[in-house]
Amino acid sequence: MSEVIDPPNTSSSEYEVHPHTKVVRGPKRASYDRELVHGIIDDALICHVGTVVNGRPAMIPTAHWRVNERIYIHGASKNRILASIAEGAEACLCITHLDGLVMARSAFHHSANYRSVVIYGKGEIVDDEEGKMEHSRLFVEKLEPGRWGQIRVPNKQELKATMFLGFDLAEVSAKVRTGDPVDDDEDYDLDVWAGVIPCVTQWQTPIDDTKIKPGFEGKGILSR
Template sequence: MSDAATQPDSYPVTDRSRVKRLHERGRYDHAAVHAILDAAMVAHIAYVIDGQPFCTPTAFWREGTHLYWHGSAASRMLRAQKPGLPVCLTVTHLDSLVLARCGFNHSVDYRSAMCFGTAHIIEDLEAKARALDAMIDRFYPGRNAELRPSTAQEIKATMVVGMEIEEASAKIRSKGVGDEEEDYALPIYAARIPVTQVIGAPEPCPRLVDGVAFPEGLKGFTAGRRLDEVMVESHRTTFGVE
């Protein structure tokens, strides 16, 4: 077990969460794991129901060491989590394509996080409503105050799932080209090609009421900005630095 397991600001390291291949890329501290989670809007959630593995992409958010996601109350996956279901939630950011001088050394730069825990349904209606409000404000700070409140039926039709992070690991590659020393002299093109998701220009609804301006709370969503940077900024605006 690594030293990270004994640190108060790190997740425990076990055989389940330890990075085994290229372990030097592994991180278990809250800061590294949370930075990757907060920069994302979508996670993939893996689980097993009746012996069949599933993996579901969904919007998610973090509050402290607790993760939340939502979906339809009719979802089989969400209904199965009512009594508590072991899940693995993952997030990956692709940062660059890496072209080397041989096929073996072609790679990508990335940031990924893997979180383990037991998912449970948020049953209390007030807690569910607060969580749904938190989801909107997490992505779009302050927007809830500008919206029509959700109806009781809309809240009933939505299921919210929570999961305390029991164990987590981050894995990061940021080295760019890494060829064999003798290959650097070969006349073969090699490069790191950055990859980003970028915010585009807003396309207002054609039925927007005259005089409705772009909200101040969405000022971070300006064309050309990186989505991961906007997500981190939005999380800090809503929840502060954690």
């Protein structure tokens, strides 16, 4: 597996603030706490990756996973966005959890409770077969722990057709909102309900593949 090199300041509990990672709008909601950032990344399955391709902005949603101070993504080797990043284009990765709708007494103060992370950096290709296999395992294990030992692993052609990119967690910021709506003082006397409508992601009962092998019906994993 390709060596993972941590940024120099990993001993610090917070990430260094850079000009482009400093949160300007709503700075009270900003955080550069390393543990908080890790939690937001690990709790999510999908991130959005943006860069510039042929002079135009481009973005894709994709699965991700974290190893220490690096976040990884993968996709088709010929994907134009991944190829552009592999050639040196800087990328921006965004992750967001919606935790609730904040219903205020005025239209202006309606909002959302959320946890988000923004990461800037250049991707590094995992180009050796052993590293690709290991990251295939890490990806599958994030989807469902224990799954890797039950399935066929990728063959050489599948690994060749897949690009894995890693990004150092160095230029990072988080932003979080929690709690009640914040209304103007004079609006608290209005005759209208206000509060938070919680939002959660809930996994449902697994549905069998229509071509499931006899004897495996109803044996879908539901560990989340």
